[in-house]
Amino acid sequence: MATVHMHGGIGESIKRKEDARFLHGKGNYIDDLVLPGMLHMAILRSPHAHARIKSIDTSAAAAKPGVIAVVTGELMAQHKLAWMPTLSCDTQAVLATDKVRFQGQEVAAVIAESKYQAEDARDLIVVDYDILPAVTSPDAAKAEGAALIRDDKDGQKDNHIYHWESGDKDKTQAAFKNAAKVVRLHTFYPRCHPAPMETCGCVADVDSVTGKATIHMTSQAPHAIRTVFALVTGLPEQNIRIISPDIGGGFGNKVPVYPGYVVATAASLLIGRPVKWIEDRTENLISTGFARDFHMTGDLALDENGKMLALRVHLDSDNGAFFADAQPTKFKAGLFHIVTGSYDIPTAHVTADGYYTNKAPGGVAYRCSFRVTEASYLIERLVTNAALEIGMDQADFRKKNFIRPEQFPYTSATGWVYDSGQYSKAMDVALNQLGYDELKKDVERRRKNGEVTGIGIASFTEVVGAGHGADFDILGLRMFDSAELRVHPTGKAMLRMGTKSQGQGHETTFAQIVAEELGIPAADVAVEEGDTDTAPYGLGTYASRSTPVAGAATAMVSRKLRDKARKIAAHLLEAAEEDLEWERGKFYVKGSPNRAKTIQEIVFAAYTNLPEGMEAGFEGVHYYDPPNMTYPFGTYAVVVDIDKGTGQVKVRRMVAVDDCGVRINPMIVEGQIHGGLTEGFGIAFMELITFDDEGNCIGSNFMDYLLPTAWESPKFELGETVTPSPHHPLGAKGVGESPTVGSPAAYVNAVIDALSPYGVTNIDMPVTSDKVWTALRGAGVTE
Numbered sequence: 001m002a003t004v005h006m007h008g009g010i011g012e013s014i015k016r017k018e019d020a021r022f023l024h025g026k027g028n029y030i031d032d033l034v035l036p037g038m039l040h041m042a043i044l045r046s047p048h049a050h051a052r053i054k055s056i057d058t059s060a061a062a063a064k065p066g067v068i069a070v071v072t073g074e075l076m077a078q079h080k081l082a083w084m085p086t087l088s089c090d091t092q093a094v095l096a097t098d099k100v101r102f103q104g105q106e107v108a109a110v111i112a113e114s115k116y117q118a119e120d121a122r123d124l125i126v127v128d129y130d131i132l133p134a135v136t137s138p139d140a141a142k143a144e145g146a147a148l149i150r151d152d153k154d155g156q157k158d159n160h161i162y163h164w165e166s167g168d169k170d171k172t173q174a175a176f177k178n179a180a181k182v183v184r185l186h187t188f189y190p191r192c193h194p195a196p197m198e199t200c201g202c203v204a205d206v207d208s209v210t211g212k213a214t215i216h217m218t219s220q221a222p223h224a225i226r227t228v229f230a231l232v233t234g235l236p237e238q239n240i241r242i243i244s245p246d247i248g249g250g251f252g253n254k255v256p257v258y259p260g261y262v263v264a265t266a267a268s269l270l271i272g273r274p275v276k277w278i279e280d281r282t283e284n285l286i287s288t289g290f291a292r293d294f295h296m297t298g299d300l301a302l303d304e305n306g307k308m309l310a311l312r313v314h315l316d317s318d319n320g321a322f323f324a325d326a327q328p329t330k331f332k333a334g335l336f337h338i339v340t341g342s343y344d345i346p347t348a349h350v351t352a353d354g355y356y357t358n359k360a361p362g363g364v365a366y367r368c369s370f371r372v373t374e375a376s377y378l379i380e381r382l383v384t385n386a387a388l389e390i391g392m393d394q395a396d397f398r399k400k401n402f403i404r405p406e407q408f409p410y411t412s413a414t415g416w417v418y419d420s421g422q423y424s425k426a427m428d429v430a431l432n433q434l435g436y437d438e439l440k441k442d443v444e445r446r447r448k449n450g451e452v453t454g455i456g457i458a459s460f461t462e463v464v465g466a467g468h469g470a471d472f473d474i475l476g477l478r479m480f481d482s483a484e485l486r487v488h489p490t491g492k493a494m495l496r497m498g499t500k501s502q503g504q505g506h507e508t509t510f511a512q513i514v515a516e517e518l519g520i521p522a523a524d525v526a527v528e529e530g531d532t533d534t535a536p537y538g539l540g541t542y543a544s545r546s547t548p549v550a551g552a553a554t555a556m557v558s559r560k561l562r563d564k565a566r567k568i569a570a571h572l573l574e575a576a577e578e579d580l581e582w583e584r585g586k587f588y589v590k591g592s593p594n595r596a597k598t599i600q601e602i603v604f605a606a607y608t609n610l611p612e613g614m615e616a617g618f619e620g621v622h623y624y625d626p627p628n629m630t631y632p633f634g635t636y637a638v639v640v641d642i643d644k645g646t647g648q649v650k651v652r653r654m655v656a657v658d659d660c661g662v663r664i665n666p667m668i669v670e671g672q673i674h675g676g677l678t679e680g681f682g683i684a685f686m687e688l689i690t691f692d693d694e695g696n697c698i699g700s701n702f703m704d705y706l707l708p709t710a711w712e713s714p715k716f717e718l719g720e721t722v723t724p725s726p727h728h729p730l731g732a733k734g735v736g737e738s739p740t741v742g743s744p745a746a747y748v749n750a751v752i753d754a755l756s757p758y759g760v761t762n763i764d765m766p767v768t769s770d771k772v773w774t775a776l777r778g779a780g781v782t783e
């Protein structure tokens with residue numbers, strides 16, 4: 001695939017510009033950074049899930065050679081930094097002062113000349129704990145006499161965090177009364193972890209002369225973090241510089257502020273030298289933002305013909321010891337109320353309760369828009385179960401109930417306006433690709449031969465691109481995003497963004513948008529993100545919001561500059577502006593294509609030969625607050641074969657048809673989909689963070705927390721449809737999270753379809769061999 005000679009506009013699969021750096025080992029990650037005089041920090045973590053701290057003895061640690069300081073909660077409290085606000089307006093202990101509330105919680109930190117000295121000294125800190133009973137599930141949290149976890153909070157009498165509702169309760173109840181059939185699914189979306197390849201970390205460097213704090217950190221949202229730091233520490237915001245260098249995967253894990261960042265910054269401020277903190281793998285898995293942990297019950301009401309009448313859902317959310325989800329303040333359960341999915345359901349009622357437990361705080365939206373993954377999983381599982389229960393084909397049942405193309409823009413039962421969709425079309429592409437009709441006959445044949453095999457479908461609808469500042473905010477900050485485009489005299493450009501790539505290829509795709517809109521080849525557009533001293537303010541990259549929001553900002557700023565280019569071209573060509581035509585890369589006089597000025601000539605003139613009275617230079621900025629979210633969608637179809645002797649599930653086929661509107665770079669989109677389908681596979685079949693009754697975290701390393709490799713992952717067969725977003729300037733919708741959101745239900749539905757002849761209606765993820773084998777044994781069919 002040629003790249004250098006291509007213009008690199010929208011729709012071209014140019015190679016990723018950033019990959020040259022990564023493939024040559026020239027990436028610049030936090031742990032690569034070495035500053036003069038830099039110290040290292042190691043954090044002491046609680047071995048207990050719930051315990052009162054009686055005393056902390058740091059004397060032996062402090063006496064070790066190379067140790068510069070030992071920081072405790074008490075010291076942090078003297079600087080009013082023992083607690084910090086979370087992104088959900090709760091508070092979280094930075095270093096524990098009174099109690100520890102989850103295993104792995106930060107208790108003290110050692111700052112030393114080397115990492116090894118810091119870790120050795122950390123092991124000499126003696127903490128005297130009074131162990132308390134641990135609460136490890138919402139059921140345990142609400143039980144009579146449950147230990148009170150958040151006794152630090154005034155007025156907190158139990159472990160309940162929030163109750164939240166959406167939809168119309170009365171109308172929904174009435175619809176259920178008239179239903180011919182009600183199908184119920186109770187399922188658990190277990191706690192899993194984004195587990196990015198690079199763990200979290202920072203190098204905090206507070207200049208003792210100027211007071212300027214430069215914090216190099218793994219952050220998906222550097223500007224928002226700068227504002228939070230300013231509010232927490234009281235430092236003037238212009239004296240805080242957050243730099244997110246290359247990031248080795250984020251998936252939501254790198255959105256929150258973790259105590260390690262705050263302690264390292266405070267230590268640098270107090271000591272006057274840079275301090276580096278890098279998590280190890282276990283620290284990342286046990287203490288940073290987990291995902292999911294939703295216990296969900298869904299009821300779907302149907303009429304006698306299989307038409308959906310109403311949906312009723314309740315969920316209990318296990319939020320861990322501190323409510324630290326990153327989500328808009330208006331939606332306590334994130335975007336869970338998008339649970340009506342792709343279906344025209346006249347009424348719905350959703351309730352959610354959040355609980356504190358003695359587990360790590362979170363959960364983050366792991367490759368997800370604020371809990372839409374859990375919602376999508378529930379509705380897609382419920383729909384397949386309903387089809388199986390009423391004996392209707394799962395594809396036909398979906399088609400009967402899909403929101404039809406002519407219904408868009410469609411207002412859902414919980415009040416969300418879906419922008420565009422062609423759900424049946426995407427499903428048809430998937431089913432054709434799969435050879436569905438033949439495959440169904442094949443399944444029948446195989447079942448007659450005693451084989452256990454099944455087909456699973458998920459026709460998800462996503463909601464990405466937070467997103468419309470009136471509804472979406474983080475701690476009150478409206479979720480717009482930004483692009484600043486500066487074109488140099490020779491026509492080469494610098495595009496700075498409020499977003500921050502963690503491997504999604506922004507340096508390529510955002511340059512392609514400029515290439516399309518302003519005609520400067522993508523190779524000539526350098527894209528820079530992640531430095532708050534240089535980039536315009538933005539809310540960062542998560543929830544697949546970069547293309548819907550910052551991509552739109554890029555198109556808009558390019559168009560602003562194209563308007564200026566038209567004026568300069570008119571001046572150069574001695575023509576009226578309205579007599580000029582734009583063709584990508586040049587303006588020409590209508591009817592005289594040879595009387596033209598290229599964008600490069602025009603930009604040069606912006607510095608050398610301007611129309612009278614025009615401001616010099618060629619640069620602009622645009623802050624884009626989207627009018628709505630974008631709603632990508634698709635159909636995923638999976639075929640599984642199950643070994644009766646072992647319960648092992650083999651994915652024979654996986655067809656994934658995605659519609660994310662206009663694709664900026666189809667190759668990058670496919671890469672995003674491959675990655676997300678692999679993560680969905682891992683969640684469906686392998687990954688689990690669980691806890692024993694004492695709150696010990698099981699799943700704290702990659703021997704226990706199983707990530708899929710190329711060996712386990714199925715072969716993906718991709719397809720596409722294109723339904724542009726009507727409100728996005730390019731018609732593009734986000735895509736990054738769709739495969740992680742949509743695929744788990746498809747995988748599990750295939751297993752449930754395979755086991756449906758034996759009366760099995762649910763197996764909670766991860767669907768491991770032993771769970772499948774146990775289910776088969778219950779039905780008396782194991783070999």
Ligand code: CDP
Pocket residue numbers: 504505506509510541542543544545546547548551660661662663664665666668669672732733734735736737
């Ligand atoms: O916010 P994040 O970058 O994670 O998600 P995204 O907006 O879905 O974009 C992921 C990558 O896919 C980016 O490089 C996008 O520009 C690219 N993409 C694309 O080429 N066309 C789309 N319609 C959507 C995303």
